[in-house]
Structure formats: C-alpha cells, structure tokens
Amino acid sequence: MADILDGLIEARSREDAAVDLHDPRTFLAQAVRRRNSDELSAIAEAKRFRERLIGDAAFRTALRSKGSALAHNYERYRPLWDQELGHSVWHSEALDGWPEVRLWKAWHEDLVRFRDLMTAYPSRYGTQPAFTAWRQRQAARAASELGPMHVAITHPAVAYELASGCSVGCWFCGISAQSFSESASYEEHGQLWRQILAAVTDQLGPTARTGFCYWGTDPADTPDYDRFLADHGRVTGWIPQTTTAAPLRDIGLTRRVLSLSTPGEPVLNRFSVLSPRQLHQIFEAFTPLDLLLVELVPQMRGSLMPKARAGRALARETAQPERDLSLSEAATTIACVSGFLINLPERRIRLIAPCKADTHCPDGYRTFADVHFADAAELPDVLDALIADHMPEELPSSLPLGFRHDLGVRVEAGAIRLENDASIHTVSGYPFLPQLASLLTDDPRSVGATIEAMVASGANFFDVHGLLTELYDSGLIEPLHPLPARPMVLRA
Ligand code: SF4
Missing domain, CATH: 3.90.930.60 (Outer Surface Protein A; domain 3)
Structure with missing residues (x-):
C-alpha cells in the first residue's frame, strides 16, 4: 500500500509538493483548493446529476427512453448515463470532448486517493506497535474473506456510539442495530466524553483521529451531536466524518455538523437516502455546492446500488428466499472498524473487526472482546488489558x-x-x-x-x-x- 501511495503522491503537481500529502485531510483540502469556483460548481452539478441517475429509477427510465427531451438536456453528461458511450470513452482521450465529465472523473479519482490515504493513515502514524500489527492482520484477513470489495474499507481505529440503538430502523441494516432507547446529553456526558477521547488518544496517538461517532446509532438521535464532534476535533485534531440516514429530521443540527467542515480542515460526510422522495427533499434543502463534500448513499428501492448481504438484509433473505431482495453479491459487510467500539451512555467497549457476514458472524464483524468500564479513570487499564490479551506481537504460543x-x-x-x-x-x-x-x-x-x-x-x-x-x-x-x-x- 505504501508504495502505491508514494507513487501517487510523487505524481502530484509541484504546487502540492510542500505539504504533507500523506495526511488525507490535507490532501482533500488541496483537492478543493486546486480547483477554481467554476470547476467546483461544475463538479457539484455533475455529482447531483449522478445521484439522481443512480437513486431515481423514474428519472433513469425517462432519460434513456427514445426521443427523450431529458436526454437533450443532459447531453453534456452523456458518458455518465449512456452505458455504451461511457464504456468506450471513460478511459480514453475522447473524454476531452466532455469537459464536465472529465472534471467529475478527476474529482472522483481524488476521492479514491483520499480514501486510500485514510486507509494507510493508522499504520503510517500508529504509535502502538501491537495495535498496528493486530489491525494489519485483521485487514489482511478481511481482504481474504471479502475479495475485491475490501478496498472500500478504510479500517478506522475506533468508533463511538453516543446513543443506545437507532430510531431509523432500516429493514436492511447491515449491522442489525437495536431499537433506540436513549441518547447521551452533552450536559450529562460531556466530561466523560472528553476524558474518553483523551484516554484513547493517549493510547493510540494520531490513529485516534480516524474515530467517528456512530455505529448501530444515527447521529440524528443525539441532539447534542455537533458538540460531541467539536470536542473530538479539539482533543484529537480531526472533526470526525458523519453518516446519517435522517439529515432532514433536525436540519439545524445537520447544518451545524456540515459547518464543522472548513476549507482548511474539510470533512467528507455522508447522507444515506432511504427513498426517492427523501432524495428530492435533500435536493430542495441543499444546493449542489452545499453537498460537494457530502456523499449521498442511495439506499432506496430502485437504486442502482444493491444492499450489502449482511445483518437484517441477510436475515430477511434467509427467512424469505422466495423474495427478490437483489442483495449485492460482492458487498458482504458494511462494517469498517478494526479496533475499538465504545458506547458512551452504556460505558461499554468492544474490540471488533470486519468480516464476511455469514451464520457465524451475521452482522459482518467479529467481536473479540466486550466489556464495561466504570469511569474514565479505568479506561486506560481496560485498553491496556485488551491490547495485552488480544494483540500478541508474535505468534501466540499456547493455543492451537x-x-x-x-x-x-x-x-x-x-x-x-x-x-x-x-x-x-x-x-x-x-x-x-x-x-x-x-x-x-x-x-x-x-x-x-x-x-x-x-x-x-x-x-x-x-x-x-x-x-x-x-x-x-x-x-x-x-x-x-x-x-x-x-x-x-x-x-x-
Ligand atoms: S442502517 Fe444506520 S440508520 Fe439504518 S437502522 Fe442501521 S444504524 Fe440505523
């Protein structure tokens, strides 16, 4: 991985050479800064077109129907929607005749590089050799189990849950989130939260920056979510990435979260979109440029993106084999963390890593340990013990x-x-x-x-x-x- 990234980084322009492009946030900031406002607007418009194309089956059908007026309107994006043309020009000079698509393609390539830098970050900057070696073993195992889709997994080192359960209740939830029962308030949990962040940062060093604040929870269930994020930024140095399936429930909260992403410290966030109606409501609430750094993940019926065969989707397929759920053949987990999963209100810490969802691990991740801690003072010892017990630096000698x-x-x-x-x-x-x-x-x-x-x-x-x-x-x-x-x- 390091060799590939070194090659990519050497290939960047002279203007970028002065900054640390091994740092993904710096790389993303440079990717935005390198483009002028017209180019960014054109990319944001192309991104919106693509989101509609992938998520809205009716739009897709209308666009591709013979003699469609829509086809004329979107001629400038033809390589994105005309499969025959797209295949023939995507990797060729011919794309020069499609300037918007060329801009979009170069942007997309930068996002792939950003993802690869995020994947490499914990190993490059890890300060805890046993943890780094354990994570690398988990990543290698996951790659072997998952096949080519494993490259989409960045293996963050830690995730935090700020609530117990999730109120969205998606039928396909790949990690089978429990029903929502309570959420952490900042007034009550703020101090413990900052202590936890400090303990994790002490233990893991800069790797702790890759943490994010949801798992079997949705940020929209935590009214103080943005305040917890701001603390993460202050303690670790990075504002965490956010994914929510309810971005419109409290639009003020969503806007506060998006505003934590700044030109100098950009954050790539995600909205999961559950229906074509919600897609259009999002389009009405946010301009294309508002969402330049927000990926829309199309989870609605009729989307071109199949759902992962994991968690509740896998359980439904097993229970009702006669139903065509069109689950993905390639995506067999939505889990990404190789490290600690810490629930704030429950004072619980698990050691987890992604795997292929199957009867042994239906939710697509292995759980190696699951313990509770009484208070922040205890957490360093708990982390030490988890590393000592589960992350031998050499071959474990006594087990078969x-x-x-x-x-x-x-x-x-x-x-x-x-x-x-x-x-x-x-x-x-x-x-x-x-x-x-x-x-x-x-x-x-x-x-x-x-x-x-x-x-x-x-x-x-x-x-x-x-x-x-x-x-x-x-x-x-x-x-x-x-x-x-x-x-x-x-x-x-
Ligand atoms: S997929 Fe996300 S939003 Fe939906 S139930 Fe699971 S945790 Fe909640």
Missing part, C-alpha cells in the same frame, strides 16, 4: 492454530492452495508443505508443538517458524479457539 474456517485446503504439486468464494491463496517454495497442511488441518496443535513435529521430520526450524509467522500475519491461520472475552475486573 489452524486455517481459517472459511478456507478450503488442498495440496497440489507440493503447494498449499487455500480457497474461499472471494480469494485464492497459494503457498509454495518449501518441501514440507504437504506435511504442514496435514498437521494444521487434521491435528492442530500449538505453535511450539507444530514446529517441534515439523523439525522432527527434518524441516528447518527457521523456515517453519518464518512461514507460520507469515501465514499468521496474512490472516490465513489463526487460533482455533477465540481468545476468552474474560470479564474484566480491574479493581478489587
């Missing part, structure tokens, strides 16, 4: 290790082939691989015992240890029994 449960294992021509629906991994280059594969599948044992058995059969100690370490770091082998989520009693 085996291949991940989702991987089919075959030995072919002396190599090990590991395969699931999304990925194929081939391990080759060592004479002892057939024996190692058989040991790990048929007779799993601890690392020490595995190495001992292999060495007794003539394998080189360092080769076996090095390969097991590589397989472990790649998330292909793991402890067969989850590490115990022991109740944490930190004080007598």
Whole structure:
C-alpha cells in the first residue's frame, strides 16, 4: 500500500509538493483548493446529476427512453448515463470532448486517493506497535474473506456510539442495530466524553483521529451531536466524518455538523437516502455546492446500488428466499472498524473487526472482546488489558492454530492452495508443505508443538517458524479457539 501511495503522491503537481500529502485531510483540502469556483460548481452539478441517475429509477427510465427531451438536456453528461458511450470513452482521450465529465472523473479519482490515504493513515502514524500489527492482520484477513470489495474499507481505529440503538430502523441494516432507547446529553456526558477521547488518544496517538461517532446509532438521535464532534476535533485534531440516514429530521443540527467542515480542515460526510422522495427533499434543502463534500448513499428501492448481504438484509433473505431482495453479491459487510467500539451512555467497549457476514458472524464483524468500564479513570487499564490479551506481537504460543474456517485446503504439486468464494491463496517454495497442511488441518496443535513435529521430520526450524509467522500475519491461520472475552475486573 505504501508504495502505491508514494507513487501517487510523487505524481502530484509541484504546487502540492510542500505539504504533507500523506495526511488525507490535507490532501482533500488541496483537492478543493486546486480547483477554481467554476470547476467546483461544475463538479457539484455533475455529482447531483449522478445521484439522481443512480437513486431515481423514474428519472433513469425517462432519460434513456427514445426521443427523450431529458436526454437533450443532459447531453453534456452523456458518458455518465449512456452505458455504451461511457464504456468506450471513460478511459480514453475522447473524454476531452466532455469537459464536465472529465472534471467529475478527476474529482472522483481524488476521492479514491483520499480514501486510500485514510486507509494507510493508522499504520503510517500508529504509535502502538501491537495495535498496528493486530489491525494489519485483521485487514489482511478481511481482504481474504471479502475479495475485491475490501478496498472500500478504510479500517478506522475506533468508533463511538453516543446513543443506545437507532430510531431509523432500516429493514436492511447491515449491522442489525437495536431499537433506540436513549441518547447521551452533552450536559450529562460531556466530561466523560472528553476524558474518553483523551484516554484513547493517549493510547493510540494520531490513529485516534480516524474515530467517528456512530455505529448501530444515527447521529440524528443525539441532539447534542455537533458538540460531541467539536470536542473530538479539539482533543484529537480531526472533526470526525458523519453518516446519517435522517439529515432532514433536525436540519439545524445537520447544518451545524456540515459547518464543522472548513476549507482548511474539510470533512467528507455522508447522507444515506432511504427513498426517492427523501432524495428530492435533500435536493430542495441543499444546493449542489452545499453537498460537494457530502456523499449521498442511495439506499432506496430502485437504486442502482444493491444492499450489502449482511445483518437484517441477510436475515430477511434467509427467512424469505422466495423474495427478490437483489442483495449485492460482492458487498458482504458494511462494517469498517478494526479496533475499538465504545458506547458512551452504556460505558461499554468492544474490540471488533470486519468480516464476511455469514451464520457465524451475521452482522459482518467479529467481536473479540466486550466489556464495561466504570469511569474514565479505568479506561486506560481496560485498553491496556485488551491490547495485552488480544494483540500478541508474535505468534501466540499456547493455543492451537489452524486455517481459517472459511478456507478450503488442498495440496497440489507440493503447494498449499487455500480457497474461499472471494480469494485464492497459494503457498509454495518449501518441501514440507504437504506435511504442514496435514498437521494444521487434521491435528492442530500449538505453535511450539507444530514446529517441534515439523523439525522432527527434518524441516528447518527457521523456515517453519518464518512461514507460520507469515501465514499468521496474512490472516490465513489463526487460533482455533477465540481468545476468552474474560470479564474484566480491574479493581478489587
Ligand atoms: S442502517 Fe444506520 S440508520 Fe439504518 S437502522 Fe442501521 S444504524 Fe440505523
């Protein structure tokens, strides 16, 4: 990843060379600053056209119908809606004949670079080696489970819930959010909140900046949400990104949240849009430029974006196989955090990471630990204990290790082939691989015992240890029994 990003960054213009473009927020600020106001307006208009195209089936049909007046009106965006033309010109010089589309394409490419920088940020700036190594293992495992869609996951290090449950109640909720029961008020929880942010920042360093303030909750359920965000900005240095499915419920709150994004410190926010009606209400409430840095995620019926096969959507598909829910084949989780999930009103902390949603993990993320803390003074010890218990810096020596449960294992021509629906991994280059594969599948044992058995059969100690370490770091082998989520009693 670092090599790719280094290449991208070197390719930036001379004017950008003076700033730290490894910092995603700086990169985004530069991406806006580099364009003049006419270009930004043209991009915002193209973005709105595209959102309507993807989210409004009636508009799409009208646009593509023969002799449509709409087609004439939107001729300047033809490569975006005329699939045949779009495919042929998207990657070619021919796009020069479509200046608005060319501007949009370059903007979109900058947003992809921004996403990649966000993904790289915690490893680049992490101050806690065990946490960084654990996160990298989780990201490698998730990539193997999820296939190509994994690149969309930026693996933030921490998420905070400022409420218990969510009042929106989407039928497709990919993480099966509970019903809403309470929300944190700033008056009551503000001090604890700032202490939590300070403890997490002390523990994780700049990586804590990637935190955001929702999970199985919606920001619209927390009237003081913007005040919590402002504190996050003051303590960590970054205003968190926001996603809400109810941006119009309290439009004053939404505007306050958007106003925390500034030209010097821009924030890329998101609205989930649940119906074509809501899409048009959003269009009426906000100009295209208001929403230049707000992605609209089309979740309505008839959208071109299928819903992830996870959480409540997966449960409904399983319960009603005869219904055509048109769930995504590729997107099998909406989870993104590899790290801590902290609920403020419940004083609860979980250690989680994304995975493919299935019968073992229907909500698309693994939970490695789930504990409560009494107060902010206890939190540093809780974080220390979670890292010590769950993030061994080396291969865990005492637990039996085996291949991940989702991987089919075959030995072919002396190599090990590991395969699931999304990925194929081939391990080759060592004479002892057939024996190692058989040991790990048929007779799993601890690392020490595995190495001992292999060495007794003539394998080189360092080769076996090095390969097991590589397989472990790649998330292909793991402890067969989850590490115990022991109740944490930190004080007598
Ligand atoms: S998808 Fe988001 S808004 Fe909808 S129920 Fe789940 S957490 Fe709430």
